[in-house]
Amino acid sequence: MPTLIRQLEADDLAAAGELARLAFGSAPSTAPPSTDPRPGITGYGAFDPDGRLVGKAVDLHHEQWWAGRRVSASDVGGVAVLPEARGRGVALALLRELLRGARERGAAISALYPTVTGPYRRAGWEVTGALRAVDLPTVALPRHRPAPGLTVRPGGPADLGATADLYERIARHRCGLLTRRGGVFDRDQPPTALPDGVDGLTLVERDGRLVGYASWQRGRGYDQHAVLTVEEVLASTPEAARELVGVLASWQSVTPTVRLWSLGTDAVATHLPLEQVRQHEQRIWMHRPVDVVRAVRSRGWPAHVRGLVDFALTDEIAPWNSGSWRLEVDGGAAELHRIPDEPPTQLSVRGFALLYTGAADGYAVAEAGLLHCPAGTDPGALDLLGAGPRAELLDYF
Secondary structure (H helix, E strand, C coil): CCCCCCCCCCHHHHHHHHHHHHHCCCCCCCCCCCCCCCCCCEEEEEECCCCCCEEEEEEEEEEEEEEEEEEEEEEEEEEECCCCCCCCCHHHHHHHHHHHHHHHHHCCEEEEECCCHHHHCCCCCCEEEEEEEEEEHHHHHCCCCCCCCCCEECCCHHHHHHHHHHHHHHHHHCEEEEECCCHHHHHCCCCCCCCCCEEEEEEECCCCCEEEEEEEEEECCCCCCEEEEEEEEEEECCCHHHHHHHHCCCCCCCCEEEEEEEECCCCHHHHHCHHEEEEEEEEEEEEEEEEEHHHHHHCCCCCCEEEEEEEEEECCCCCCHCCEEEEEEEEEEEEECCCCCCCCCCHHHHHHHHHHHCCCCCCHHHCCCCCCCCCCCHHHHHHHCCCCCCCCCCCCC
């Protein structure tokens, strides 16, 4: 167990970079290590009695959209522990301190992409979704006559602001998607090039207003192994979605496969031959509350949902979340109040994550052993905690 857990400082960044290289298998860098802290990021380090860095974790100061409202998030990345220090509670100690610091700066919720789920489950996160890349045969994509009133054109760096605005219009009424504003997303100057890894940007406009876009990477070759990788494809109207799918279909003579990341249900998905989807890659993600009161108060709730439910919550890693609570939802808002008596319904923090994100209902959470109700009590009453769209992510971090 390390003797010290603290925030990383400029002098620690070289050691942190080397630890990340060893943990994640990246190639050695010939560039001098950066000593400048990045905006919107707080790094935490675990140090042994000799002052050696033996573990690290990064708090990403993201915001997520939850039904029309911005929710402050502590998304976690870059968790790594030296092999000689593994199995000694280093990661758990780091995550405990990260959550404490995230709460102090105002974060409400947290998401992460695990390489292994066990340590994060012990720290209160639970698997609540997956970011999936799928492959489709290009020849199977439908093509239609161009829709009247729409303009389809290639885009450039000057159009990235418009694509960010369209992403926000689509994302804000969903749950879990990053706002892509502030912190690491801020730019000092307007972009002069497309993002790294993006070869092209296809725009669909109506009366000069952007209604759809696709960013893509051409890849190599033009034989049976060639793949067009669509980094993002979003549309705010069915006509725009159909135009974008038609543009992707036009690649069939040189890229027999289209690979894309998409939302589970959106305008684009309704135009894809989903019966021919083959999964290329899946990256599961996990969720937990940082502060349950903020998590409930700061998100949006369906305006037509009203109700209340009492439950007792256990959270060993973030003890400020533990206790007896009453959830009240009314008219698009909700509050979590402490109550004096302990309710018979007992919920773990992992169960809270499953319900809050809409990943499971009360019956499934009870069957998983993360919710305990007395005989004759309906576990479905806790479904109130997950009212609204199921959470999803489009960004990997």
